[in-house]
Structures are given as C-alpha cells and as structure tokens.
Amino acid sequence: MPTSTDHDVSQATPPSNASVASSTLITSESDSASTKLPEDKLDALNVLLAREVRIKEGAEKLLNLELPEHMRLKVQTELKMATLEIATLSQKIDLEDFRTALSQAQSCIQSLSGLGHSAISPPVTSLSSGTSQSANGPDVDRNRIDLQNRLGNILRRNIRVCYELDVTELLQAVTPSLADKCSTQCRTSAYRIMRLALVNVASLEEISKQPIDWYIVRTLSRDNKHEKEKEQVIKLIRAVLDVVSENRDRRGAPGTGVVPLSEPVMRAFIAVAEHAEEPLRLICIQTLAEMVLLDIDLVARTGGIRFLLHALGEGPIELAPLLAATFLHIVDSPKTRCYLRLGTDLEIALSPFTDAYGRGPDHADRMRGSAKVIQLMLRTWSGLMYFCMDQQQAIRSIVDTLRIPSMDTREIVLDFFFDLLNIQASDWYKAFIDGRRLTMYRKSRIQPSERLLPLPTNEHTPESLKLTDQYIALLVLVFTDAGLIDALTGMLEECATSSSLSRKATLLMAEVMQIANRVLPLPTASKIQAIPRVFDLASEYGRGESRIIGTSALSQIDSFNRNRGRLQTTFINGRPRANSSEEAVRRGQRQVEQAKLKANMQMDDKTFQTSLLETQVTLTKDHTKWHFDILQELIEGPFLNPKRLEEAIKVARFMKRLLSFYHPFSRRFSDLPKNSTNQRWIRLGCSLLNTLLASPEGVRYLMTEDDLLKQIVKAFMQLMPGVHLGDIEPYFSDHKMRTTLTFGYFELLGTLSKHPDGIDLMEKAKVFTALYNLTEIRGREDIMKLVIEHLDYSLDGHSRLILSKTLTTGGLNLRRFTTRHLAGMVQSSAAPVGWMLRMLVTQLYDPLPEVCQIAVQTLEEVCDDMDTLQLVVEMQPTMDHLGPIGHPLLLKFMSTSMGFRYLYDANYIQAEMESWFHERNLEYVVQVEIFLAKVFSSDVEYSADALPFDGAVPAHFYGELSKTELGCQVLEEKGHFLEFCSSIRDHALESEDVELILKLKSILWAVGSIGATARGLSFLVEAEIIPDILKIAEQSLIPSVRGTCFFVLGLISSTPQGVDILDDCGWEATLSPLGFPTGLCVPVDLDKFISMPAWDVIEPKKDARSGLLPPISQHEVEVMTVIDNLSNTVIANAASRSLAKMKSRPEYRHVFSSPATFYRALHTISNYRYRLPVRRYILDLFTLELDASLVLELAEQAIALRAPLSSTATMPKAPVRRVVSMFGPNRGYSESDDEEDESDEETEEAVDRQPVITLRPVSRLIGFDS
Incomplete structure (x- = not known):
C-alpha cells in the first residue's frame, strides 16, 4: 500500500499523534523555508505538498478496506486534515511561484536591456541579407535567445506575471532583438514575447506606441526560410485581434470597431495572404476575414476587401464558406455593406457558375465547391435579399446557367437545386x-428499417x-x-x-x-x-x-x-388505408393465408401421420435432419386443431421429442451457434408456445409433463451469488449469451408473458421469482436488458413490477436502457396508457440527468395529444429540480386550464414570466437562429439528433400563456404585451444598435407566438400592431429582421382569423387540403418584401497627410519612378531589370544606401499594392540593416519629407477605371481592383495615377528604351 514514509497511515500509528507530528514538521520546515531564496522556498513547499498527497492517497485506500469503526473515524479525520493541508500548501505554492516568476522575469528584462544598450551602434552598410550577424558576434545573439526563451516560458506559465510587468520596459528590452543583424531565432523569440505580453487593452496601447511597424513589414517580406519568424508575427497580429474583439462595443455592428494596425503592416500582411506559394496563406486569409468583422474600414483602405472577394471566387475552396459567411455578416448591416458594390463584388461567388461555358473538365470540381457556397449564401436572409436586388439579376444568372450547352454543367446545377x-x-x-x-x-x-417512421402522435391535427x-x-x-x-x-x-x-x-x-x-x-x-x-x-x-x-x-x-x-x-403501426394502392395486394395475401390455414387445419389422418413422420422428429434427435418447413407448417396449421395437438402429445410422443430439444440441460438448442440461419429455431419455438397456449391440452402439457420452465429457472439459479459450479460454465454465462442461441430463451419467456395462461405457468414454475433475483445481480445487465426488451406488459402483474423495479433500482446503464424502452412503448401506443405514463413520470426524479432528459423529451412529445397531456397534468409532477430540462414540458402544461392552475399555484407562472420578459426572450431568438444556421448548413457534422428541436417552431412562454383564458388574463394584468407593442413602434427601423436589434427580434417572436392562438390574436388586433410588423418586414434595412417578421407573420397565419387579416394586408396563407391553416404565408408582392434599397458606396479615402515632398536628386527620382513601375504587372519585369542595372552603377549606389530613399520605398509599398516577391525585391535592393538607429532615422525622415497640406490638397483624384461587370459597367474604381486593368493603356486614353510624390519632374525612364 503506497503511503508516505514519514507518515504511514497504513501502519498502526495513532492518527492524532501523526497529525501533530505532521503539523509540527510542516511548521518547522515552513519557518526554516522563510529564510531561503524564493527558488528554495518553492522546492521545500513542493516536497511538503508531495508528502501530504501521499498521505491523502493512503487514507483513501484504507477507507476502501474493511476497518473497525473507531479506526475508520481516525482515518477519516486524517484524510480531512491532509486535504486542508494540501489546499493551504497549494495556495502558498501559487503565491511563491508567482513571486519567483515575477522576479525571474524582471531579471531577464534587465539583462536584455543591458544587452540592448551595449549593442547600440550606428547603421552598418553591408550586402542585403535578412540573416546577417552583428559585429558583436554570435555570443550576444545566443544570450538574447536564451534570455528571451526563459522570459517567454515564464510568461506562458504564469499569466499573472504579464499583468504585473511594465510592458513598456519589456518592449524596449525586446525590440533591439528584431534588428536584421540578429538571427531568425532571436527575432522569432522576440515576437513571441510581445505576443505573450499582450493580455489587455493597456498592453495593446503600449505595443502600438513602440516603433516596430517597419520590423514587422520586413519580417513579412522575408522568404520561406524564415517561416517560424513570420508565424510568430501572424500570431502577434491575431493576438491583437483577440484583444480588440474582447473589448469591442457589443452594441455596434460587426466591422465598425478599430484595429490598431498601421497601413504598412496591413499591406505587408495582405501581400502574404495573396501569395499562392506562401505556406501561411490560409491562416492569413482567415485572419483577414476576422479583421473585416472588426474594422472593415481599415481592410478596405488597404485593399483587403478586393483580395477577399477574389479569394471567395477564385481562392482556396475550403475557405470559401468562411469567406461567404463573413461577407453575409457585412451585408446584414447598412453601416458595413456600403463598402460593397452591388452587382459586382459579392456576385464574384457566382463566377464559377456563370463562367462555366468553355471551361475544361477540371472546372467541374470548382463548380461543385461553388455550389455549396452559393447554397449557403441563399439559405441566409442577407444572401437571399442581396441577390434579389437589382431586379433579381443574380438569381436570374443562376437560373440561366441551366441554359449553358454543357452536360456536366447542367448536371451540377440540377444537383444544386435539389440540395438548395x-x-x-x-x-x-x-x-x-x-x-x-x-x-x-x-x-x-426497401428494408423496413429504412422506410418506416414513427407514427405522428396526433393524427387529427392539421x-x-x-x-x-x-x-x-x-x-x-x-x-x-x-x-x-x-x-x-x-x-x-x-x-x-x-x-x-x-x-x-x-x-x-x-x-x-x-x-x-x-x-x-x-x-x-x-x-x-x-x-x-x-x-x-x-x-x-x-x-x-x-x-x-x-x-x-x-x-x-x-x-x-x-x-x-x-x-x-x-x-410504423400506421393504419392501412382502404383506398391505398397496396390494398389489393394486402387483400390477396390475406385470402391466400386464410385458405392455406384452413386447408392445413382440415388435414386428414393419413396426411397428418405422414407429415409427422416426414419431419423426422420422432426418428432422430439430430435437429439438422429435421424437415423444418414441414415442422413449421404443422405447428402453424394442424396443431391449432385441439384434436391434432392431443394426438401429437399423447399418441406419437411427438411433442415430447420436440420440446426436449429446447430444454437447456439437453444442450441442443442452447449450444447452437448464434447466426442468422439458426435464429429460425427461436421463431419456431415461439410459434410452438403460441400454439400450445391456444389449447387447454397444450397448457396442461406445459404445466404437468414438460420441464422447460423448470430447467430455465435452474439455469437462472446458477447465476446467483454463492452458487459454486466448479469448472462447469453457467448456461447463461456472458460467453454463451454472446456466441450461442441461449439468448433465445428470453424471447420464449416473452411469448409466454403475452398470454394469461402463460403467466400462470411462469408463476407456478417460479420464473418471476428468478427474474426478481436477477435484478439484484450487478454486472449482468445484459440479461436484464433482454428481460425488459422481451417481456410483454399488456397484462397487469409481475412483468410491470419487474419493469418498475428495474427503472428505479437498476444500475445507471440499465436505468437508461429501460427508460428508453419505456419511452418507445409510450410513443408507439395508439392511445394514452395510464400506468406507462406514471412510470415515465417517476423517471423524472431519477438521479441520472440523462434518464430525466429521456423522460422529459418523451413526455413532451406524447403530450401533443390533449388526452395524454390531461393525464400527465392530473399526476401533477414536480419538476423544479430539473432546471432548464423541464421547461419545455412545463410549457406544455400551461396550454391546459388544469395545468395552468397547477403551475400558477406553484408560483411558476409569475417567476417564469419575469424571466422570459428580461432574459429568456433573447435566448429564444438565439436558439431559433442557431437552429436555422445549422439545419441550412452543408456541414455533415450537424446531425438531426444534435439539433435543439425538430424544426417546428419551439414552444414560447407567451404563446403557451395565451392558449387559456386564465393565461390571457395574467398577460393583460402584467402589461407586457403593451410594452412589446411600444418597443416595436419605437425601434421598428433600428439598423445600428445590435442589442436593440436583438431585442426587437425577441419581441417580434413573442408577439407572433401570442398571435398564433385564437385568444392571443385579439391582443394584436386591439393594439393594431400587425401593420407595424408588416412595415418592418417591408422597410427594415436589416435582412435578418425582415426574416424574423416573415416567420412571425407565418405564426399569425396559424388561425383562420389571422389568415383573413393577413389576406387584407397583401399576404396569402397556405391552407391544408381540408382548409386548415398551416402556419405559413408569403407576400403577394414578392419584390416589396425581398428588395432592399440600394446604397451609396464608400470610397476608401487616403490620408491627406500621406504625400511626400519631391526628391531633389535626379538619381533618386529615377529610382523611385522605376520602383513605382514595379506595381504594374505589365512592365514590372523591365522595371526590375532597370533597377538591377542602376544598383550596379556607381552613381546610383548612394541612393540604395540612403535612409531617405529607403523611407520613400517603404512609403510606396505601404500605400499601393505590390506582390510579395516584388516587396521582397524592393527591400533587398537597399544596403541598409534595419535596427533601432535606422528606425529612428526613418521616423525623422517621415517628418522631414512630409508634404505640406496645401500641397497635398491639390493632388489629383484617383481616376475612374473601367470594370466590366456581369450585369453592366456600373462599378467605380477602388483601391481593391486588380492592377491588371492597366494593360488597357494602349487602347484607352491614358490617365495618370496618383503619384507617389506630389510633383514629378520630367525625366527619362532608364532601362525601357530599346
């Protein structure tokens, strides 16, 4: 027994003395530890904690043994003291661990600061290399890496330390490690520390103040050899988004926040996401999509919207659903959808469909992926209403793809419509x-299991x-x-x-x-x-x-x-219809069976004797030689004639031979292997017992002359505790139950339990006594599951008692199984059965929550039938202990007068009404919208069983409240409905405040649920609120709010009066073939509902202070001009050759080592779109190492080169570019457009692009003349 060597509980040492000794030892050691260093104190406390844990484990093991009562009390006391001591030591260790970690972190920061000050030196010119080493040698770099790794591990293990450290001091100590002269590993660990230190808004503000933007730009421009370094930068950017997301204003629309990232960093990040060969591209795209939902203006200014739209149409297909969902969130708010151009931007998702003509066979996979994305978009209110704008041009383009003369394309589009x-x-x-x-x-x-569904509980309901x-x-x-x-x-x-x-x-x-x-x-x-x-x-x-x-x-x-x-x-159990097309087949089958049965029962003596002999039963005990078909015909035919059965029992001794085959101790039936072929013998045995029980002679024979039941009882007794069989395996052992037909005996017992005479036989043979004893055996739940599954409960008696005992006293798994079996019986019964419902109500008090949930779900389902609901309400079950699990069933109770009075007297109505008014209404909206999102998702992981409800409108408290006259009185007295109407009128067209929009949706659902009942509709009519709901449905700027109104109007159309009212308002309701409302309506004027008003597109504006003064040197002008030309993909190759020539000439070398020119180049790539290889090429042109001194000089150049506002104010505006849309050239120029459009310069009038500098002197381009 593993116990402590210092304090062995398993020995006979008195626990009280041991406790004193332990406490004294701990106190003395704690006192001595107080004079030690923090690391030593921590080690000493850990030793004490380990000893107390061993003491606790030893005490727990002792309590599992048989101990005298006085000894057990002492061990329990010791266990309690050890538990308290463990809690105390854990608190001390946490405190000491924090102090130690904080001290170590501060020490590391001081050491890093010392290295940073010693390494400060003026910029050193060298060959362009991202991995060049410093003049100090590799020792300083190794020291930095070691200190930063230690500091990073401390921050990772102790999050509290991050809140106590001076973030500014930490950042200033780490920033020198980002220099070019440091190694990749050094820069990687520095970025990691910055990310770990970013824990709140304060630390984010401090990081934003540090001059690290150019370091990040340089890192993101490096090649794949620096993947770890780039990965840490991306993680740092994601950490920034996490902090912004946690602290953003929840009332604002998605995308209206502020992400503190500069445009240079954003341009560099987007360039990484655009590069197809970049390993980190996918995570960059996902991060950019998240950024759109936080700060869409920043992403739009830096060209991110253009790229994400391109990725939606042509990018990785696995990210298309994510990007589509992102843009659908943007479309749902008028504040953010103004960044998208109607008819061109979001419609790019349709391009794989609309551009399918003439594509190769590989395009089919792209189309299938696009089909899922379009389906996802059309199954949301934002996507559907966006595509229905502009005279449904997008919808018509999807339909027109059916006209593309391509078999494969049409096949894919047809499959798309089937899924949609x-x-x-x-x-x-x-x-x-x-x-x-x-x-x-x-x-x-079709297999029966595949084509049969449970019968609806209420057949008369529309x-x-x-x-x-x-x-x-x-x-x-x-x-x-x-x-x-x-x-x-x-x-x-x-x-x-x-x-x-x-x-x-x-x-x-x-x-x-x-x-x-x-x-x-x-x-x-x-x-x-x-x-x-x-x-x-x-x-x-x-x-x-x-x-x-x-x-x-x-x-x-x-x-x-x-x-x-x-x-x-x-x-399942569906009533056959007389007018069914299958009726003729069924009638013919019945006639054939009746004729065959009649012929068999009228068999003459000679034929009967011949049939008995042909079965071979009387000639051999080998069942494999028996003629099974003849045997089955005899049992199901002639033996139903009492005379023939008596002859088989008394004269031919046939029945004795046949029944002995089923005796357990004969080891014939019970030893047959378990397979599909041999299971026919089980069915034959059940038929034989049914035949015997149908005749008094058969009952007499089973009672007096056959030992089948007695042998089954003896076999059961072998399982009782204390019975020793030696090497003999019990007949109902686990192995035999799994491998032989032994399990078939439970089907035979189930057949007997269906007949009163069979129950008498089982009582006299003491079968039920044996079954009661089996319920007490632990570890053989497999036997009880078979008993529960096969017993018949139609007759009151022992079967129901066994079921009740198993439901209440069985093990966890057995209670769960039995409850499910009972639930299945309740659901399959044609009429409510009182004893079943009482047992199911009893399961509401089971300690296992899963059992309670099964009972609640079953009762909720069957209580759709009013007779069943009345029976359950009369039982008045208490469900306060169930919490949220029992709410749906209690809502069902409210729909009847008796149930309402019962709940009102229990103060449930008052408390629940306040809860729904303040909180549960909002939860209801979230539940419904989550369901719709999941059920319309193409993701296979959302199975029907995992959904919160079955798709019908879930029960709403106010809807159930309005079903009774008493409930309507309470609703009127509380005044909640009038408050709902006031809120609807006050916030009908709210489009900015997210919380108000959610509250408006919740109120709409509440009002719609009230209006779904005949009594509740009068509230809506008196308040004249229906026209206001129609106004929201047709004028709201939020698509999801319009969709909520659409469902709410469907609820209002659930009554005939509601159908008439909506018909007068221009909405038609759907009726069943019998004329009952189905709770569904659609607008007569479709465009009025689905068309959203157009919007003015916001053009991203550049900062007026971003312009620079013109360069003075002619060489600098030429270099910057060619760098500017690198952004044009048509002439980029020629420009790169020109730059290479310039760098090789002596007169240009000073330009490539000038901090001013370097800043101009950084400014250019930070304001315009350059591909990642081009950005890397530009940065590698300069023979400057990026370090603290260069960053400082770049900051000075930014001030010195900034153009005056009067100069920048006269800068030319961005020209309108030609963009051909699939629906017409109605889209203006955006920074987000591809640069390839510049290839049209030869055929169109040239318009100068806004230059990098405010004034460009007339100059000759170097490297472009022939």
Whole structure:
C-alpha cells in the first residue's frame, strides 16, 4: 500500500499523534523555508505538498478496506486534515511561484536591456541579407535567445506575471532583438514575447506606441526560410485581434470597431495572404476575414476587401464558406455593406457558375465547391435579399446557367437545386431517371428499417410545417419568379427525351410543383403548376418533335405524381388505408393465408401421420435432419386443431421429442451457434408456445409433463451469488449469451408473458421469482436488458413490477436502457396508457440527468395529444429540480386550464414570466437562429439528433400563456404585451444598435407566438400592431429582421382569423387540403418584401497627410519612378531589370544606401499594392540593416519629407477605371481592383495615377528604351 514514509497511515500509528507530528514538521520546515531564496522556498513547499498527497492517497485506500469503526473515524479525520493541508500548501505554492516568476522575469528584462544598450551602434552598410550577424558576434545573439526563451516560458506559465510587468520596459528590452543583424531565432523569440505580453487593452496601447511597424513589414517580406519568424508575427497580429474583439462595443455592428494596425503592416500582411506559394496563406486569409468583422474600414483602405472577394471566387475552396459567411455578416448591416458594390463584388461567388461555358473538365470540381457556397449564401436572409436586388439579376444568372450547352454543367446545377430546395433523393429516383417504369418498382425492396417512421402522435391535427418549409416556400417563389420552370423546359427542348439529364430536369420540375402544392398558397401554386410552355409544346401538332417532348414530360410528371404516394415512406403501426394502392395486394395475401390455414387445419389422418413422420422428429434427435418447413407448417396449421395437438402429445410422443430439444440441460438448442440461419429455431419455438397456449391440452402439457420452465429457472439459479459450479460454465454465462442461441430463451419467456395462461405457468414454475433475483445481480445487465426488451406488459402483474423495479433500482446503464424502452412503448401506443405514463413520470426524479432528459423529451412529445397531456397534468409532477430540462414540458402544461392552475399555484407562472420578459426572450431568438444556421448548413457534422428541436417552431412562454383564458388574463394584468407593442413602434427601423436589434427580434417572436392562438390574436388586433410588423418586414434595412417578421407573420397565419387579416394586408396563407391553416404565408408582392434599397458606396479615402515632398536628386527620382513601375504587372519585369542595372552603377549606389530613399520605398509599398516577391525585391535592393538607429532615422525622415497640406490638397483624384461587370459597367474604381486593368493603356486614353510624390519632374525612364 503506497503511503508516505514519514507518515504511514497504513501502519498502526495513532492518527492524532501523526497529525501533530505532521503539523509540527510542516511548521518547522515552513519557518526554516522563510529564510531561503524564493527558488528554495518553492522546492521545500513542493516536497511538503508531495508528502501530504501521499498521505491523502493512503487514507483513501484504507477507507476502501474493511476497518473497525473507531479506526475508520481516525482515518477519516486524517484524510480531512491532509486535504486542508494540501489546499493551504497549494495556495502558498501559487503565491511563491508567482513571486519567483515575477522576479525571474524582471531579471531577464534587465539583462536584455543591458544587452540592448551595449549593442547600440550606428547603421552598418553591408550586402542585403535578412540573416546577417552583428559585429558583436554570435555570443550576444545566443544570450538574447536564451534570455528571451526563459522570459517567454515564464510568461506562458504564469499569466499573472504579464499583468504585473511594465510592458513598456519589456518592449524596449525586446525590440533591439528584431534588428536584421540578429538571427531568425532571436527575432522569432522576440515576437513571441510581445505576443505573450499582450493580455489587455493597456498592453495593446503600449505595443502600438513602440516603433516596430517597419520590423514587422520586413519580417513579412522575408522568404520561406524564415517561416517560424513570420508565424510568430501572424500570431502577434491575431493576438491583437483577440484583444480588440474582447473589448469591442457589443452594441455596434460587426466591422465598425478599430484595429490598431498601421497601413504598412496591413499591406505587408495582405501581400502574404495573396501569395499562392506562401505556406501561411490560409491562416492569413482567415485572419483577414476576422479583421473585416472588426474594422472593415481599415481592410478596405488597404485593399483587403478586393483580395477577399477574389479569394471567395477564385481562392482556396475550403475557405470559401468562411469567406461567404463573413461577407453575409457585412451585408446584414447598412453601416458595413456600403463598402460593397452591388452587382459586382459579392456576385464574384457566382463566377464559377456563370463562367462555366468553355471551361475544361477540371472546372467541374470548382463548380461543385461553388455550389455549396452559393447554397449557403441563399439559405441566409442577407444572401437571399442581396441577390434579389437589382431586379433579381443574380438569381436570374443562376437560373440561366441551366441554359449553358454543357452536360456536366447542367448536371451540377440540377444537383444544386435539389440540395438548395432540400429535396431528399428517394431510392426510386434512380429508377425514374434511368427511365424504368415506376409501377415495376415496389416498396418491398426497401428494408423496413429504412422506410418506416414513427407514427405522428396526433393524427387529427392539421399538418404542421416547419421553419425550414417556410423558408423553402420563399425560395421556390423566388426562383420560379426568376424563370426556373422556363429554364427547365428549355432543357427539355434541347436534350433528347430519353436522356437521363432530361428526366432529371423533369424530376426537378415535378418536385418543385409538389413543394409548391404543399407549402405555397393555392393561387400561387396553381400558377407554378400551370407549366404553360410544356403544354404549348405538347399541343404543337405541326411540330412532331416538340409535341413528343411536351407529351413525354407530361407523362413523366403524371407517372411521378401517381407513384409518389405508393412509394413514399410509411409509418410504423400506421393504419392501412382502404383506398391505398397496396390494398389489393394486402387483400390477396390475406385470402391466400386464410385458405392455406384452413386447408392445413382440415388435414386428414393419413396426411397428418405422414407429415409427422416426414419431419423426422420422432426418428432422430439430430435437429439438422429435421424437415423444418414441414415442422413449421404443422405447428402453424394442424396443431391449432385441439384434436391434432392431443394426438401429437399423447399418441406419437411427438411433442415430447420436440420440446426436449429446447430444454437447456439437453444442450441442443442452447449450444447452437448464434447466426442468422439458426435464429429460425427461436421463431419456431415461439410459434410452438403460441400454439400450445391456444389449447387447454397444450397448457396442461406445459404445466404437468414438460420441464422447460423448470430447467430455465435452474439455469437462472446458477447465476446467483454463492452458487459454486466448479469448472462447469453457467448456461447463461456472458460467453454463451454472446456466441450461442441461449439468448433465445428470453424471447420464449416473452411469448409466454403475452398470454394469461402463460403467466400462470411462469408463476407456478417460479420464473418471476428468478427474474426478481436477477435484478439484484450487478454486472449482468445484459440479461436484464433482454428481460425488459422481451417481456410483454399488456397484462397487469409481475412483468410491470419487474419493469418498475428495474427503472428505479437498476444500475445507471440499465436505468437508461429501460427508460428508453419505456419511452418507445409510450410513443408507439395508439392511445394514452395510464400506468406507462406514471412510470415515465417517476423517471423524472431519477438521479441520472440523462434518464430525466429521456423522460422529459418523451413526455413532451406524447403530450401533443390533449388526452395524454390531461393525464400527465392530473399526476401533477414536480419538476423544479430539473432546471432548464423541464421547461419545455412545463410549457406544455400551461396550454391546459388544469395545468395552468397547477403551475400558477406553484408560483411558476409569475417567476417564469419575469424571466422570459428580461432574459429568456433573447435566448429564444438565439436558439431559433442557431437552429436555422445549422439545419441550412452543408456541414455533415450537424446531425438531426444534435439539433435543439425538430424544426417546428419551439414552444414560447407567451404563446403557451395565451392558449387559456386564465393565461390571457395574467398577460393583460402584467402589461407586457403593451410594452412589446411600444418597443416595436419605437425601434421598428433600428439598423445600428445590435442589442436593440436583438431585442426587437425577441419581441417580434413573442408577439407572433401570442398571435398564433385564437385568444392571443385579439391582443394584436386591439393594439393594431400587425401593420407595424408588416412595415418592418417591408422597410427594415436589416435582412435578418425582415426574416424574423416573415416567420412571425407565418405564426399569425396559424388561425383562420389571422389568415383573413393577413389576406387584407397583401399576404396569402397556405391552407391544408381540408382548409386548415398551416402556419405559413408569403407576400403577394414578392419584390416589396425581398428588395432592399440600394446604397451609396464608400470610397476608401487616403490620408491627406500621406504625400511626400519631391526628391531633389535626379538619381533618386529615377529610382523611385522605376520602383513605382514595379506595381504594374505589365512592365514590372523591365522595371526590375532597370533597377538591377542602376544598383550596379556607381552613381546610383548612394541612393540604395540612403535612409531617405529607403523611407520613400517603404512609403510606396505601404500605400499601393505590390506582390510579395516584388516587396521582397524592393527591400533587398537597399544596403541598409534595419535596427533601432535606422528606425529612428526613418521616423525623422517621415517628418522631414512630409508634404505640406496645401500641397497635398491639390493632388489629383484617383481616376475612374473601367470594370466590366456581369450585369453592366456600373462599378467605380477602388483601391481593391486588380492592377491588371492597366494593360488597357494602349487602347484607352491614358490617365495618370496618383503619384507617389506630389510633383514629378520630367525625366527619362532608364532601362525601357530599346
């Protein structure tokens, strides 16, 4: 037993003395430790802590043994003292560890400061190299690396130290390590320290004051040999974003914050993200996307928007969904979407579709990836309403891709529409597309587990549609309005009628018509289902080919509609319909079975005797020689005749031979291997018992002459504690249960439990006594699971008692399994069963939260039926202990008068009402929006089981409150509804404050839930709030708020009165075939709802103080001119050759070693777009090492070269550049546009670009003459 050597609890030492000794030792050692160094004190405390931990472990192990009561009390006392001492020592260690770490960190900073001061020297000219060593030699560099690594480890392990250190002193000590003369490893560790020190806004402000921008620019321009260094810079930038994100104003719209990064750093960072061969490119793109959501103005000024849009259309396909989601957030706010140009920017995501014509086969993968992105965008309110602007030009362009004469392209686009409209491909779709007759395709080919679904709990309730159905209805309306049906008809005209693509287009057309019939109002659906062009083709008698196309399409649509009902998924325990297409088949099968049964029961004596002999049962005990089919026919036919059964029992001794096969001790049935072939013997045994129980002679035989049940009980007794069998393996051992047919005995017992006579047999054989004993055995839950699974509970008695005992006293796994089994029985029962519901209510008090959750979810589901809900409410279960798990069920209780009174008397209504008014309303909005985001996501990780609800509108407190008269009285007395109406009118068109927008959404959901009931609708009518909701739906500048109103209006249309009111307001409701409202409505004037007002685009403005004075030297002018030309990809190669020639000439060498020219070059690449290799090339031209002195001189040059404001004010404006859009040339020039457009200079009038300097003298370009 592992215990402490100083204090061994396992020995007989009195714990009290040991405690005193331990305390004395600790005190003395603590006193002696107080005079030690911090490191020694820490080591001493760790030794004490380790000893106390060993004492605690020894005491815990002793408590697991059988100890006398007095000894157990002493050990428990010792354990408590050791636990307290461990807590005390841990606090001391934490304090000492912090003090030690702080002291060590300060020591490292002082040492680094000393190295920095000793290394200060004037700039040294040398060959351009990012890894050149300092004149001090490698020793200083190694010392820096060692100190910085130690400091970095301290900051990483002790976050408190970062808050106590002087950040300014730390940064000043580390900054010299960023110089060019230091090694890559040294610079890497320096950036790492800066990142670790960045913990709050104060430290961010201090870092922003330090002159490290040019170091970062230089690092980001280095090649891939310095990847670790660049990685740390990127991590530093991400740390800046983390601090900004944590401290930003939550009320502001995304993208309206401020990120304290300079434009030079941003340009350098964007250049890394643009470079296709950069290993860190993906993380840079993701970081840039995050930056857009924090400070869109900074990203737009530095050309990041242009690049992200390009990456969305042409960049890495794995990042396209992330970028699409980023821009959708931007579009949702009017403050940020003004940085995007309607018709050109976000539409670049459609380019893989719209530009598909003439592309190679590799473009298909790009299209499939783009299809997922477009689907993601169209399944959000921001994306849908953005693409519906400008007369739905973007939507029409997607539809028009069906007209591209390419088979592969059309196939991909058709698949896109199937996914977008959430059309689930059934197994028989392939048969339809292949051209096979659907009448030859039968449901029997489908496995029952795949085609059966649980039966709805309330068959008389009108079909309730889901939130997803409501959105799909709008999508169908939008795309059919944009010409989807016409485009599909055009495909039919162009493709051969026998082609799979033509049939797939017909299938999509038929599915769209089915969806329209289900989710759209009748007038709207009828327009879609008219398909006039198809009928026109079918009626063109003068053109035979067109008529064939039209009639073929109509025939296929008709075949689809006729066979859809026959082949669709059926329900478990669903009532067979007399008008079903399967009724004739079922009737024929019943007639055949009845005729066969009648013939078997009327078998003559000779045939019967012959059949008995042919089974071989009376001739051999070897079951493999038995004729199974004849045996089964006898059991299910002649043996149902009492005379034949008596003859088989008494005369032929047939039954004794057959039943002995199933006796456990015969080791025949029980030793058969467990496989699918042998399981037929289990089914035969169950049939045999059913036949015997159907006759008094069979019951008598089982009771008096057969030992089957007695042997099963004896086999069960082998599992009881204290029974020793030696080397004999029990019949129901775990190994035999897994490998043989032994488990089949539980199915036989289950068959007996279905009959009253069978229960009597089990009682007399003491089977139930054995089963009660099995519930007490731990470690064999597999047996009890089989018992629970196969027993029948339709008759009151021992079976239900065993079920109840297992539910309450079984192990964790067994209770979980039994609760699920009970939940399945409750759900599958056609009518509410009181005893099942009482047992399920009992499970609400189970200690295991998972069991409680299963019970709550089941009760919530079955309580959709009012009779079931009434029964559960009468039981008045207490659910205060369940917390949030029980809220959905309690909301169900509120919908009945009895339940409301019960909850009101328990003070639940008052407390919950305040909670919803202040907090839960907001949580409800978040829950619904998260559900919609997940269910519309193409990500497979979101399974249906993981979603918070099933897609129907989740229960809302105020909606349930308004279902009863008492609830409406409480709602009126509280005055919450009037406050809701006031808030809606006050903040109807709010578009800036995020918190107010979220609150407006929550109030809209509350009002809509109230209006979804007949009693609650009167509140809306009296307050005249419906016109205000319609105003928000049609005029709000926030797409997601309009979408909320769309769903809320659907709730209001859940009652006939609401349908009439909305019909007067220009919104049509969808009705079921019986005329009931379905809770879904769409606007009559679609454009009024989905069209957003256009906006004025914000052009990124440059700082008026960014201009520089013109250079004085002619050589400097020529060098800067050529550097400027490097940004033009057309003449960049010639410019680079010119620069190389200049650098080799003596008269230009002073220019490349001039800090002033170097600053001008840095200024140029920090204000205009240069590719990463070009930036690297420019920086490598200069023979200057970047260090503290050079950074200081660059700061002086920035002041000296800055042009006066009067000079910069006359600088020419940026010219308007020609940009060809897919929808027209309506986009102006932006810094974000590609520079390749300059190649049009030869054919267009040349317009000077804003120069790097304010005045450019007339000069000759060097290196460009022939």
